[in-house]
Amino acid sequence: MHLFNKIKFRTPESVELEFTLAGIGNRAWALLIDYHVLAAFMTVFVVVWVTVAVQLADLWTIIFGKQVSLWLIAIALITGFAIYTGYFVFFETLWHGQTPGKRFAKIRVVRDDGRPVGLQQTTLRALLRPIDEFFYLGSLFIIFSDREKRLGDLAAGTIVIQAQRPLASTTLTICEQAKPIYEHLLQVADLSALLPDDFAVIREYLLRRTQMSTKARMKLALELTQQVQDIIDLEKLPEAVVPDVFLEAVYLGYKQIGEWGVGSGE
Known part of the structure; x- marks a missing residue:
């Protein structure tokens, strides 16, 4: 395993993006934080459940004359497992691949x-996850x-990467x-033949x-x-102008047209 294992993705727009895999150190650090947060949830659950279960058991015994301790234990185990798995499902789905631990460790699924x-x-x-943690199989x-995939990653078709830092500025x-x-x-x-979506693509590329x-x-x-030339009906580029500079000029020109439009009451 390399110290900084990198992976490349190619988007449908032919943009090549490179990411660094999280590595076992970052993942272990994130998991340690998550387990502390999860322990707090489980502690609250246990306290509440014991209080409620005792009352339910007494009530059930009075009414039916039977003990239900095994059923209560089974329900507690099932609920505990649901909280355990639900913690990771909830946060990774809501936070786009991050849990509190992963967010702190700056990694993402x-x-x-x-x-x-x-x-x-x-x-x-x-x-x-429980299978991965059995005898540290996931770590191996x-x-x-x-x-750098554990069993859960292999089954789900996922990888864990270092989270990309957001762009420092939206100014081109x-x-x-x-x-x-x-x-x-x-x-x-x-x-003006350019659509707002066309302008957005150019701006995203320049960023x-x-x-x-x-x-x-x-x-x-x-x-x-080439696509912009076809849209604006421009046969050839100005002399000695490279595509990057041309797209910058188109960006400025279209932006200028937009400002004129706003000023004229559109």
Whole structure:
């Protein structure tokens, strides 16, 4: 197992994203925190259940003359297991692959293709967790498997990765070369033909391009440029303009049109 085992995903938009697998150390730290939180829930349950069970047992004995201690114990065990598994299912589904422990350790569960986990995946992982923890079987699988998967991950088709840090800012970095080009585009092309969804795709690319590999970035920029050219009816790019700069210029131009639209009362 590598100290920093990385994995790559390719999105339907041909964007290549790279993530670092969480590793057994981070996962153990997250699980330790989760067990402390879970212990608090279980303590409350035990206190409440003992109080209620004693009263129910006395009432049942008075009415029917029979003891129900075994039934109460069985119900307590089933409820306890439901709380145990439900804790992980609830948080990983609600928090998109994170529990309180995982959030503190900055790790996350995702599907094998990088998509967020759903109820099916979180339930399978939770139900197989007791088996993974039996004689530390899960730890052995994590150590010796390529993608650091325990049995629950293998069954659910999930992996655990280090959580990505959010983008520090939503402000785009636009080069000086793009500014005169967008003014030229306003004169020779119809940027209003771009739909809001088209603009959103361009903006998303410009925000995330630094996270892509060079090859994926160049390929996607060229594809987006060709699509934009077709939409705005532009036969060829201005001389010596690369796709990245062109997309920056289109972004500025379309944004300028939007500001005009707002000012004119649209």
